[in-house]
Amino acid sequence: MKACDEALPGLIDVYDRDNLNTFVSLYFDGRDEHFIAHREKVIQCLLTPDELKNFVKTMETIQAYLKKNKPGNYAIFASDKNNFFKALSFPVTVKNSLSVDVSPYIHQIAELADEWQAYTLVLLNSNHAKIFSFSCGELSTQDALSADIMNKHKKGGMSQARFQRLRKGSIHAFLTEVVEALQKIAQENIILAGPGETKKQFRGMLPIQLQKGVIAEVDVSIDDTCGLVDETKEIIREKSKERHRQLLDIIKSEILKNGLAVYGVKETLAAVRNGQVEALLVEKDVKQKGWVCESCHLLGTGIVSQCPSCGKNISEVDIIEELVKLAERTGAIVGFSQDELLQKIGPVVGLLRFK
Numbered sequence: 001m002k003a004c005d006e007a008l009p010g011l012i013d014v015y016d017r018d019n020l021n022t023f024v025s026l027y028f029d030g031r032d033e034h035f036i037a038h039r040e041k042v043i044q045c046l047l048t049p050d051e052l053k054n055f056v057k058t059m060e061t062i063q064a065y066l067k068k069n070k071p072g073n074y075a076i077f078a079s080d081k082n083n084f085f086k087a088l089s090f091p092v093t094v095k096n097s098l099s100v101d102v103s104p105y106i107h108q109i110a111e112l113a114d115e116w117q118a119y120t121l122v123l124l125n126s127n128h129a130k131i132f133s134f135s136c137g138e139l140s141t142q143d144a145l146s147a148d149i150m151n152k153h154k155k156g157g158m159s160q161a162r163f164q165r166l167r168k169g170s171i172h173a174f175l176t177e178v179v180e181a182l183q184k185i186a187q188e189n190i191i192l193a194g195p196g197e198t199k200k201q202f203r204g205m206l207p208i209q210l211q212k213g214v215i216a217e218v219d220v221s222i223d224d225t226c227g228l229v230d231e232t233k234e235i236i237r238e239k240s241k242e243r244h245r246q247l248l249d250i251i252k253s254e255i256l257k258n259g260l261a262v263y264g265v266k267e268t269l270a271a272v273r274n275g276q277v278e279a280l281l282v283e284k285d286v287k288q289k290g291w292v293c294e295s296c297h298l299l300g301t302g303i304v305s306q307c308p309s310c311g312k313n314i315s316e317v318d319i320i321e322e323l324v325k326l327a328e329r330t331g332a333i334v335g336f337s338q339d340e341l342l343q344k345i346g347p348v349v350g351l352l353r354f355k
Contacts, residue, residue: 007086007088007109008106008109008110008113008328009328010086011077011086011104011106011109012106012325012328012329013329014077014082014084014103014104015102015103016079016081016082016102016103019102019294019315020048020050020051020054020081020102021047021048021051021055021100021101021102022051022054022055022058022079022080022081022082022100022102023077023078023079023082023084023100023101023102023103023104023105024055024058024059024062024076024077024078024079024098024099024100025075025076025077025097025098025099025100025101025104025105025106026062026074026075026076026077026078026097026098027074027075027094027095027096027097027098027108028066028073028074028076028094028096028098029073029093029094029095029096030066030071030072030073030074031071032096035096035098036063036098039098040059040098043055043098043100044056047100051100054079054080054081055100057080058078058079058080058081061078061080061085062076062078065085065087069089072089072090073089073090073091073092073093073094074087074088074089074090074094075087075088075090075094075108075109076088077104077105086104088109090112092112092116094108094112095108101317102292102315103325105318105321106321106324106325106328107318107320107321107324110324110328110334110336111284111336114240114334114335114336115237115240115336116134116135116236117189117236117239117240118133118134118135118189119133119134119186119189119190119191119215119232119236120132120133120134120142120182120185120186120189120190120191121133121134121190121191121193121228121232122178122182122190122191122192122193122194122199122202123193123194123220123222123225123228124175124178124192124193124194124198124199124202124222125194125195125196125198125222126171126174126196126198127146127171127174128145128146128222129143129144129145129146129174129178129181130143130144130145130225131143131144131178131181131182131185133185133186134232134233134236142185143181143185145174145177145178145181171198171201172205175198175201175202175205176205178202179202179205179206179207179210182206182210183207183210186210186213187209187210187213188212188213189213189215189236190210190213190214190215191214191215191216191217191218191232191235192214192216192217192218193217193218193219193220193228193232194218194219194220194222195219195220195221195222199217200217203217215235215239216232216235216239218231218232218235240335241337243335244281244335244336244337244339245339247279247281247335247351248281248337248339248341248342248349250351251263251281251349251350251351252341254351254352255345255349260351260352260353260354260355261349261350261351261352262276262277262349262350262352263345263346263348263349263350264345264348265288265290265301265319265320265323265347265348266301268280268323268348268349268350269299269300269301269319269322269323269326271350271352272323272326272327272330272332272350273299273326275330275353276350276352276353276354276355277327277330277332277350277351277352277353278332278333278350278351278352278353279332279333279334279335279350279351280323280324280327280332280333280334280335280348280349280350281335281336281337281342281346281348281349281350282320282323282324282334282335282336282337282346282347282348283336283337283338283342283343283346283347283348284336284337284338286320286346286347287318287320287321288301288318288319288320288347289301289302289303289316289317289318289319290302290316290317290318290319290322291303291304291314291315291316291317291319292314292315292317292322293307293309293310293312293313293314294307294312294313294314294315295307295310295312295313296309296310296312298310299317299319299322299326300314300319301319320347320348323348332350
């Protein structure tokens, strides 16, 4: 499965060049067997003949994929007309949604990417180490290392002092090997876990940049992988909330001094479109009606009968979805929050690069 943030670039610039509603976006948890059929029936009543023909063929392809694969949490984006199909599976629950538009609906993937920040977990003691990558709710083993370290000193032979020096040297050599393996895998969002003091020794051996990338240390048995996964998930959730709170505090400060911040949908849309936004914070689960010009692709809020710029036809869109796509295209950081302050001044706020 691709990481959520890796999947986004392949979706944000995809659209139907004839401005037809041909892209089907399905988020499905595999449990409500009536959900897809109900949404299909409603959507079919609302499409033009050309759109309907594409929709039926596209849904046949999607249904074939779902039957072929075991039940799970899926995000599927497809268009028969545009010869496009992308399916992603998640170990975390998605919210059921079936929509048809001129482009894929990415809002939920962007939320998942924000909530489940990728991180690296190093589980180690003095002679065993496993390095895991955690992305979009899924844990995978990247490397496993071990060393034959002397643990007990037998009477006779070498002195106790020499034995301890050799043992320390063997542990240091082993941990150096783990450091080198970690350097090839991660630079940030690193969690160190294991029993005793070995993880502290290991942290001290890391290059400065990797030391800065360590976000937590967890005391746990080397064999308790299951319990550790739940604990590290909670750490990531809290780090995500903390990151959002810090960003919101900065934006609040900038708003109070009329500085590098923007709030409100219309104002934030203009700033994102101009490439001014460094970080965008969006209220979770929010939608808002807007429009896009079918000719010049101008975006706007509210309700209009035609494009105010070129006078051509417009189509209704979720303006929050379009904001997220624009922000992703311009390289802005995108986060989602349920903070009460954001609900009061939002539903979107942005930290500006420049005015």
